[in-house]
Amino acid sequence: MNLKQAAAEKAVEYIKDGMIVGLGTGSTAYFAIRRIAERVKEGLKLRAVASSRHSEELAREWGIPLVSFSEIEAIDVTIDGADEADGEANLIKGGGGALLREKILAHHSRRMIVIVDESKRVERLGAFPLPVEIVPFAENLTLRSLKELGTEPVLREKDGELFRTDNGNLIADCRFGVIADAAELERRLNLIPGVVENGLFVRMAHTVVTGCAGGRVTIQDYI
Numbered sequence: 001m002n003l004k005q006a007a008a009e010k011a012v013e014y015i016k017d018g019m020i021v022g023l024g025t026g027s028t029a030y031f032a033i034r035r036i037a038e039r040v041k042e043g044l045k046l047r048a049v050a051s052s053r054h055s056e057e058l059a060r061e062w063g064i065p066l067v068s069f070s071e072i073e074a075i076d077v078t079i080d081g082a083d084e085a086d087g088e089a090n091l092i093k094g095g096g097g098a099l100l101r102e103k104i105l106a107h108h109s110r111r112m113i114v115i116v117d118e119s120k121r122v123e124r125l126g127a128f129p130l131p132v133e134i135v136p137f138a139e140n141l142t143l144r145s146l147k148e149l150g151t152e153p154v155l156r157e158k159d160g161e162l163f164r165t166d167n168g169n170l171i172a173d174c175r176f177g178v179i180a181d182a183a184e185l186e187r188r189l190n191l192i193p194g195v196v197e198n199g200l201f202v203r204m205a206h207t208v209v210t211g212c213a214g215g216r217v218t219i220q221d222y223i
């Protein structure tokens with residue numbers, strides 16, 4: 001079995017009857033959504049809230065009952081991928097551009113389960129460029145402020161055009177080198193007017209499920 005699939009399917013075991021479940025975005029979350037759909041067909045009762053239009057479409061197509069953000073007060077379990085995960089529950093997310101909705105789900109989740117293959121496990125965050133969601137109407141000013149933090153932001157493109165998030169915003173991919181203090185960088189990024197959200201999820205993972213070569217799956221709990 002694919003390593004991402006192995007991690008995703010293990011994480012789905014945490015879902016119990018009656019839960020509200022946050023659906024992540026990306027190729028690893030895809031396997032979780034698919035497995036959740038199978039369990040719903042087998043009789044599991046749940047309601048799901050999706051972190052992106054794409055995940056919402058998958059859920060709808062596969063018969064997972066959906067609710068919107070405005071209909072819920074908390075989420076029991078969110079299962080989502082990551083671009084990097086360190087050993088202290090810190091993540092870089094947003095490779096798929098869904099970081100804002102993903103972070104809202106993670107923040108309000110009783111348990112945030114991160115599913116990764118072993119290539120995403122790192123000592124220190126920072127090899128993956130940090131996605132920063134910015135408003136489109138003040139892009140130059142916002143990019144200038146980002147540069148003052150010591151990065152050369154690159155506006156993300158898709159199919160030769162500027163990439164737009166589900167919220168209509170842009171993504172600036174920012175290399176900061178090794179991120180020694182993720183909490184401080186997150187604070188400074190969120191102080192910039194024009195930054196909507198950034199992909200640093202500081203101590204937000206409650207559980208990290210890692211698919212490893214040879215079919216082994218490891219579980220780290222941080223709560």
Ligand code: 5RP
Pocket residue numbers: 024025026027028029080081082083092093094095096097098099102
């Ligand atoms: C989307 C994300 C994804 O979880 C992250 O990019 C990992 O994706 P994949 O599972 O495809 O490697 O943060 O915004």
